[in-house]
Each structure stands twice: as C-alpha cells, then as structure tokens.
Amino acid sequence: MKFPEYTRNALDVISANKFRAFLTTLGILIGTANLIMVVSLIDSTEKQIKDRFGRFGTRLIYLGIHKEVFGEDELSMIKKIEGVSCVCPSIWYLTIFKVGRKDKHIEIIGSSPETMYVENIEIEKGRFIIDSDVYNKRRVCIIERKLANKLFKGLSPIGEEMKIENIHFQIVGVTESKGFMKWWEDILYIPYTTLMEFSGQSYINHCGILVEEDEDLEACVQRIKRWFIKKYKEEDFHIETWEEMIREVKEGTNIINLIGLIISGLSLLIGGIGIMNVMLVSVRERTREIGIRKAVGATNRDIVIQFLIESITLSLVGGIVGTIIGIIGALIFSPLLDLPRSISISAIFVGFLVPSLVGLFFGVWPARQASRLDPICALRYE
Amino acid sequence: MIVLENVSKYYKMGEGLIRALDGISLRINEGNFLAIMGPSGSGKSTLMNIIGCLDRPTSGVYLFEGEDITKKKERELAFLRNKKVGFVFQTFNLLPRFSCLKNVELPLFYAGYSKDEMRKKAYKALEAVYLSHRIDHKPSELSGGEMQRVAIARALVNDPKIICADEPTGNLDTKTGEEIMNIFYSLNNNGVTIILVTHEKKLISFAKRRIFLVDGRIVD
Numbered sequence A: 001m002k003f004p005e006y007t008r009n010a011l012d013v014i015s016a017n018k019f020r021a022f023l024t025t026l027g028i029l030i031g032t033a034n035l036i037m038v039v040s041l042i043d044s045t046e047k048q049i050k051d052r053f054g055r056f057g058t059r060l061i062y063l064g065i066h067k068e069v070f071g072e073d074e075l076s077m078i079k080k081i082e083g084v085s086c087v088c089p090s091i092w093y094l095t096i097f098k099v100g101r102k103d104k105h106i107e108i109i110g111s112s113p114e115t116m117y118v119e120n121i122e123i124e125k126g127r128f129i130i131d132s133d134v135y136n137k138r139r140v141c142i143i144e145r146k147l148a149n150k151l152f153k154g155l156s157p158i159g160e161e162m163k164i165e166n167i168h169f170q171i172v173g174v175t176e177s178k179g180f181m182k183w184w185e186d187i188l189y190i191p192y193t194t195l196m197e198f199s200g201q202s203y204i205n206h207c208g209i210l211v212e213e214d215e216d217l218e219a220c221v222q223r224i225k226r227w228f229i230k231k232y233k234e235e236d237f238h239i240e241t242w243e244e245m246i247r248e249v250k251e252g253t254n255i256i257n258l259i260g261l262i263i264s265g266l267s268l269l270i271g272g273i274g275i276m277n278v279m280l281v282s283v284r285e286r287t288r289e290i291g292i293r294k295a296v297g298a299t300n301r302d303i304v305i306q307f308l309i310e311s312i313t314l315s316l317v318g319g320i321v322g323t324i325i326g327i328i329g330a331l332i333f334s335p336l337l338d339l340p341r342s343i344s345i346s347a348i349f350v351g352f353l354v355p356s357l358v359g360l361f362f363g364v365w366p367a368r369q370a371s372r373l374d375p376i377c378a379l380r381y382e
Numbered sequence B: 001m002i003v004l005e006n007v008s009k010y011y012k013m014g015e016g017l018i019r020a021l022d023g024i025s026l027r028i029n030e031g032n033f034l035a036i037m038g039p040s041g042s043g044k045s046t047l048m049n050i051i052g053c054l055d056r057p058t059s060g061v062y063l064f065e066g067e068d069i070t071k072k073k074e075r076e077l078a079f080l081r082n083k084k085v086g087f088v089f090q091t092f093n094l095l096p097r098f099s100c101l102k103n104v105e106l107p108l109f110y111a112g113y114s115k116d117e118m119r120k121k122a123y124k125a126l127e128a129v130y131l132s133h134r135i136d137h138k139p140s141e142l143s144g145g146e147m148q149r150v151a152i153a154r155a156l157v158n159d160p161k162i163i164c165a166d167e168p169t170g171n172l173d174t175k176t177g178e179e180i181m182n183i184f185y186s187l188n189n190n191g192v193t194i195i196l197v198t199h200e201k202k203l204i205s206f207a208k209r210r211i212f213l214v215d216g217r218i219v220d
Ligand SMILES: Nc1ncnc2c1ncn2[C@@H]1O[C@H](COP(=O)(O)OP(=O)(O)O)[C@@H](O)[C@H]1O
Pocket: A377, B011, B012, B018, B019, B020, B038, B039, B040, B041, B042, B043, B044, B045, B046, B047
C-alpha cells in the first residue's frame, strides 16, 4: 500500500514548514474546536432530556391547568380515563428561605409518590414521599444534595428540621441534584396535600399523567383532551406530550447551536481556502519534484493522491488539535450552561471527518494542477 | 527495439513555429550505445525525451518494442517510464528531502514493491555505483559525482531496457565525468541500451554509434 508512505511524506513536508502549517490550519483548528463544542452541547442536551424524563419518557403526558378549578375530585376522575396508568399532581410554590443570614429563593414542589418516577428523581439517602405522607399531610421534605451540602456541610441531613415560613419540616430524604435549569437549583419536595394546606392553595396546576404500557399515546391524549373540553374552556388547560417537551428544550439550545455552526462553517471555509492557497504554493515550489516523480513512473493519479493526502493531513493536523481543544472547551462550558458533561464518540468522529473532508475538498484543485503539469516543463522549472 | 519514422516535434511560439525535431527517422537496436550530438538547441533533449516516453511527437510514428507510443494513454507511458526506461539528467534531479536510499527507491515505490523489496533492490543499485556507504545521506551532503551516481542507481534500479542520459557529465569535472562514463560503459556491457546526449567530443569514444543533430534534423 502506498498510503502510509504518502502520509509519512506529507508529515515530513508539513514539519519542514511548521510555522506555515500552523498558520494554515488555524482556521481549521478554530472551526473544529467550535464544531466539537456544538456537537457536545447537542449531545449533552439530549443526554439531559433522557435523564430528565427517564424510562417513562415516551409514555408521559404533561398537563397544565391555568384556572383554579382543578382539585382532588378532578384528579380521581382523570385517573378513571381509559389508558391512564397513574396521575401525579404537582404544585409549585416559590418562597423565601434563610440560609445563614441570606434570603434565598426556594422552589417547593408539592409532590406525590409517583413524582419520583415521572420526574426521574433519584434518591441518594433516605426515602421519597410515600402514600401515608400524602394521606396524613405530613410535614416531611426531601431536599437536593446541593442544598443539603450548603446547609449541613457534609453531615447527614436525615432527621434534621428545616423551618420554612415558620413551619418545621422534617427532612426524610436527599435526592441527586439534577440542575435541569438554573432556576431549579434549590428544590424541596413535600407532599402536595401538605403544600395545599400550608399555602392555602386549593387547586392543582401541574400534573404528570403516565399512560399504560400497551396503550396508544395519541388516542389517550385525545381522550383526556375531550374530557377537559367537556368541562372547561380550551384556553384553560394545556396538554403536552414528551415529544413536544423535547422539541421545546431543543429549541432553547438551537440558537446557540446555530451560531456555533455558523462560526464553525466560516472558520472551516477560511481554513479550507488557506489550505488550498498553501497547497497551490506548494505545487509551484515542488514543480521539479513532480517532474522527477513523473519521470520515474508516477501517473497523474499517483500525483493527485499524493497531494490530496497532503492537504488532508494538513487539515487533519489542525482538526486533531481543534478536537482536543473542543473537548476541553466542552468539559469547561457544559457545567456553566448547567448541562451534564458529555463527550460522545460522535463528537470525536466529527472532529476527524469534517477536517478530512475540508482538506479533501480544498485539495482537489491544487492536486489536479500538480498532476496536469507537463513532465518536461516541470523538470526544466527552476 | 526502437523505431522512429519521420518524427517531428513542433512548438508554437507566438506567430512562429519552432521545429525542435523535423522528420527524424532512426532505429536503435537492443544493447546499443548511441551518442546524440549537436549544438545547443538542435533538439537533442527533445529527441531523448521522446525516446524515453516522457514526451510525445507532434507527428510521425514511434514504435517502442513494436508498440506505437503515439497512441498510448498517459498511464501507459508512465508505466513504460517506470519499467523500461531510466533517466539521468545533467542537473541530477534528486529529491533534496529524501536520503539517497529513498531517492533510489522512488521508481520501485511507483512500481508497487513492498518495503523490504524496495530496500533490498535500492541497496543493490547503490552498491553497483559504489555508494553503499552513503545510503542515509541527503543529496546536499554529496559531491556532484556522487549525486550523479545516485541518479544512475535510481535509473537502473528497476532493471530498465534503456537508460536515457541527457548530458550527464555536463555539471562534472573531467575526471568525475570519466568515472560516470565508465559506469555507463559497464552497464552497456551488461546489455542495457544507452542513449547519451552530449556535446563533449571526448566522451563519444564510449559510444557504439553516434548521430549529429542540427536544427532538428539528423546530419551525417
Ligand atoms: N517547451 C518548449 N517550448 C518551446 N520551445 C521549446 C520547448 N522545448 C524545447 N524548445 C525549443 O526546441 C529546440 C530544441 O530544444 P532542445 O531539445 O532542448 O535542444 P538541445 O537539448 O539540443 O539543446 C530549442 O530551440 C528550444 O528552444
């Protein structure tokens, strides 16, 4: 095979002119680094959606009720609709909570035992809300690890008390921090019945509905919609499936991705033109070499392949450095955007494939120029 | 082995036409040692390049081992240059970045030999020109005579039928030139056809046959 030799040769040529190679591949480097970050961001977002919606994801319907008309009775009526496996109310209540001397906003989520499955919550210590908590309106709470660490500095918070709006809650469990969105940072789960009593709110405004396993999701959504339309006005409620939720979350990152892709594309374009330029210079500088190679038996195809491998290698050098920088960048930026760190094989694959294609595309013309040189003129060239 | 019939090569220069070769007819038998002589610009290099399949005639017929070269594709000409012809140039034409060994390996690379075979054959060729102690040197570390010997090793490494040498001693002093001519002489004794372009009268004593070119025509 001639490829290893061509590649070695290409690396020789590149290392003979390191500074030029560096300048040439800067665009490729920036473009690839950027691209890797965008791909990682997309991966992270997807991973996060999976984490968020867990194994029930595809069977989940989210229900929002905008009017103060939905309570326990309605809840049990929905539960009777055909195909509904479980209904999980949640009430969100924003309040202020003192950490040391500082006031902090805290989101209290009035939950039911099923919330744990619907929201894919993982318990690290203790337990989640149980049926008897809901039934007895117990003043128990489950807090997130981040908040627990802040409050108890590594000591076990289980059994400790927290005072919220002058009411004492006993901590019975700690959950993993999900950090789904910034404003979700400090979350406290308490039984929804407790929250209704404590806040004086008599209605439910969020509900997760889990559809039975062998049930047609769309048909079930239609049945629920019909039930609501019969009872309320169209604008009073809002039903969303898992797929629609994912679309929304993705739309949130789409702008960042688009900007990233445009920057990548421009950098790669500039980088590609730079490579083409340097390869054209290289062909001119090495006219004699081309003549010599042809004189000893190189075909036009041999010359094309040689110069294509050179431009691809040149581009890949920038691409590999860019990939490394992109990965480091993604590792740094993901937590800043509240996304999980995720470096996928696809990102690395892209980091190799895209610069190769750029090198190939922008190398075609110089390589053809090289191959078309007349051997005699090339040998005479000074 | 080589038959040229009424071969011409013209170059367009603005309005005019340069007749670099003007109706050359020539037969060269296997094992011959032909010296092509003539003043500068008389078409010697052009003729040699056509014989070596590096160039095509504008008109006429050129048969190489019975095959019509004028009808061959670029790929086929490259194949012939690789397998049947070896070139030696006045300016050596070695690749400066490559070691002597790699320079000599180059034709074998395009012939598709394995790494080991390339090494072995290139080493043997360098041995034949008494340079086996220089294999890892770059051309810039060699004297002119040594560089030309590397070029000869490259020309003969693929066991060609003919070696085309275009003023191979033109850049060398007399003594070194004679050494180089001796190498050609012994190659010819081993059955390789040699075509030598030169305008040094002293060197043609080696040749079995000589032709003179003037203005693209054979005289005498
Ligand atoms: N590529 C070319 N374009 C135009 N004219 C050329 C070209 N190559 C050779 N010639 C002309 O053809 C003639 C023969 O050249 P050449 O064969 O190199 O002569 P020699 O080797 O005998 O000095 C010269 O007049 C030269 O200028």
